[in-house]
Amino acid sequence: MSKTVFITGATSGIGRATAEAFAKAGYNLLLCARRLDVLDNLKAEFEPEFKIKVTTFALDVTDRQAVSTIVPKQIEAVGGVDILVNNAGLAQGLDSFETSSIDDMETMIDTNVKGLLYVSRTVLPFMIEKNQGHIINLGSTAGIYAYAKGAVYCATKAAVKTLSDGIRIDTIETDIKVTTIQPGIVETPFSEVRFHGDKDKAAAVYAGVEALQAEDIAEIIVFAATQPKRVQISDITIMANQQATGFMIAKK
Ligand code: NDP
Numbered sequence: 001m002s003k004t005v006f007i008t009g010a011t012s013g014i015g016r017a018t019a020e021a022f023a024k025a026g027y028n029l030l031l032c033a034r035r036l037d038v039l040d041n042l043k044a045e046f047e048p049e050f051k052i053k054v055t056t057f058a059l060d061v062t063d064r065q066a067v068s069t070i071v072p073k074q075i076e077a078v079g080g081v082d083i084l085v086n087n088a089g090l091a092q093g094l095d096s097f098e099t100s101s102i103d104d105m106e107t108m109i110d111t112n113v114k115g116l117l118y119v120s121r122t123v124l125p126f127m128i129e130k131n132q133g134h135i136i137n138l139g140s141t142a143g144i145y146a147y148a149k150g151a152v153y154c155a156t157k158a159a160v161k162t163l164s165d166g167i168r169i170d171t172i173e174t175d176i177k178v179t180t181i182q183p184g185i186v187e188t189p190f191s192e193v194r195f196h197g198d199k200d201k202a203a204a205v206y207a208g209v210e211a212l213q214a215e216d217i218a219e220i221i222v223f224a225a226t227q228p229k230r231v232q233i234s235d236i237t238i239m240a241n242q243q244a245t246g247f248m249i250a251k252k
Pocket residue numbers: 008009010011012013014015032033034035059060061062087088089090091111115138139140141182183184185186187188189190193214
């Protein structure tokens with residue numbers, strides 16, 4: 001029987017590419033994000049192309065009540081999930097801490113930390129019941145190396161790494177695996193979202209550097225998910241070739 005992977009934030013960037021990579025590998029998909037129309041376009045594209053089943057639903061991961069009521073129903077309807085990719089996440093603003101918007105800070109914490117833990121806390125009991133499963137969380141090099149004007153985004157990604165490690169400890173008696181994927185600079189709509197739609201500012205982030213592509217990260221996520229049962233990849237850090245640490249990039 002085909003396995004099912006549940007991906008949050010599958011409408012764009014790394015989440016979308018990861019959905020496609022798992023579809024190519026023959027997995028059925030359970031996809032959520034806030035934009036259901038975009039997910040439904042993916043369903044229409046992937047089902048005939050890859051001969052897999054795609055189930056979509058609208059979810060804002062910051063809505064605790066929605067996560068706890070909608071997610072279990074969706075999991076039951078597809079007969080359980082084998083892999084959860086906690087990908088939904090964002091940065092808001094790039095400002096020195098003392099002038100940062102507190103709304104932006106809260107959006108990042110609510111999405112990247114609280115959203116991820118609401119979804120994980122809801123999905124994990126289904127995995128424990130079967131004594132198998134794999135939680136793959138999107139951290140970042142930003143969680144390892146803080147950078148100027150990114151204090152809160154970096155802190156949320158450090159929290160993702162710590163949450164992953166803590167969940168791995170608490171599930172040590174089970175066959176469940178937990179992995180943190182920590183990409184460096186990946187060219188996606190991420191920067192446009194960070195700069196609240198300012199395309200010029202977003203383009204400048206990727207100018208002069210051959211950034212990672214969403215497909216590069218998707219391949220690595222599938223690699224982590226397809227190891228033998230005895231192999232648990234705790235974390236993988238991926239830099240662009242011109243990148244040394246979080247924001248240390250040699251621009252040409
Ligand atoms: P994108 O902006 O392209 O994708 C973000 C995805 O998250 C979208 O599908 C969006 O869907 C979804 N999302 C955002 N907020 C919510 C929410 N409240 N509820 C549900 N879904 C939500 O960015 P990336 O693909 O680059 O980012 C994906 C992940 O990778 C993030 O966690 C990011 O922090 C991380 N990352 C990105 C890097 C980069 O350089 N791009 C590097 C390292 C890590 P919708 O708007 O439809 O809800």
